[in-house]
Amino acid sequence: xxxxxxxxxxxxxxxxxxxxxxxxxxxxxxxxxxxxxxxxxxxxxxxxxxxxxxxxxxxxxxxxxxxxxxxxxxxxxxxxxxxxxxxxxxxxxxxxxxxxxxxxxxxxxxxxxxxxxxxxxxxxx
Amino acid sequence: xxxxxxxxxxxxxxxxxxxxxxxxxxxxxxxxxxxxxxxxxxxxxxxxxxxxxxxxxxxxxxxxxxxxxxxxxxxxxxxxxxxxxxxxxxxxxxxxxxxxxxxxxxxxx
Numbered sequence: 319x320x321x322x323x324x325x326x327x328x329x330x331x332x333x334x335x336x337x338x339x340x341x342x343x344x345x346x347x348x349x350x351x352x353x354x355x356x357x358x359x360x361x362x363x364x365x366x367x368x369x370x371x372x373x374x375x376x377x378x379x380x381x382x383x384x385x386x387x388x389x390x391x392x393x394x395x396x397x398x399x400x401x402x403x404x405x406x407x408x409x410x411x412x413x414x415x416x417x418x419x420x421x422x423x424x425x426x427x428x429x430x431x432x433x434x435x436x437x438x439x440x441x442x443x
Numbered sequence: 444x445x446x447x448x449x450x451x452x453x454x455x456x457x458x459x460x461x462x463x464x465x466x467x468x469x470x471x472x473x474x475x476x477x478x479x480x481x482x483x484x485x486x487x488x489x490x491x492x493x494x495x496x497x498x499x500x501x502x503x504x505x506x507x508x509x510x511x512x513x514x515x516x517x518x519x520x521x522x523x524x525x526x527x528x529x530x531x532x533x534x535x536x537x538x539x540x541x542x543x544x545x546x547x548x549x550x551x552x
Contacts, residue, residue, distance in 0.1 A: 354541075356543075363545055364486065364546070366541040369539070369541070377538070377539040377540060417541075418491075422492065426473060426474075426533070427474055427492040428473070428476065428532075428541070429476035429488055429491035429531070430478070430486075430531065431488040431491075434485065435484075
């Protein structure tokens with residue numbers, strides 16, 4: 319059973335860099351799949367931040383691209399998120415999730431499953 | 444980028460049927476996946492692809508799609524189905540980007 323667990327500081331000062339790690343258990347990241355980060359501001363909806371393939375290829379939300387870096391460490395079976403120059407608008411619960419992509423009878427399917435439990439990051443001085 | 448629009452809230456009587464819709468241009472090219480989120484919990488996948496349910500998801504949840512609209516139907520809604528529901532699909536740009544719907548709060552009366 320694949321499980322994901324986010325970790326990192328719960329409080330970050332404005333203009334600093336938010337850093338989170340997602341530890342994966344029950345599956346070896348180097349075996350495949352994409353892995354993603356999603357966030358949810360308090361009381362609001364979900365926002366895709368970006369994804370990374372096990373080989374290291376990355377894809378970012380255009381609205382965050384200039385500030386986001388996602389990396390993978392296959393030796394530790396984990397992947398990480400860095401978001402620079404944070405403001406109060408970056409306060410959110412941050413989730414990591416496995417991104418499944420497959421082709422069935424010529425049709426591309428994709429879904430996020432499973433998800434980590436999420437970690438609240440507050441940006442405040 | 445693309446947007447996926449959902450009705451903010453719907454209500455359903457216990458045991459009745461409710462349909463949640465998700466509209467967006469990307470849905471003409473890609474199937475939606477659907478997620479249930481209860482307060483204080485992480486989202487849980489309930490439907491992916493044309494109409495696929497992960498193991499453990501009750502068969503009262505079903506999905507469908509037509510044109511630019513994807514739908515999640517709960518047939519015989521139960522009290523435990525009260526939650527927020529989000530759709531998700533690949534961005535219509537085809538650049539391996541993803542977008543979530545605005546979310547629908549389902550209340551079971």
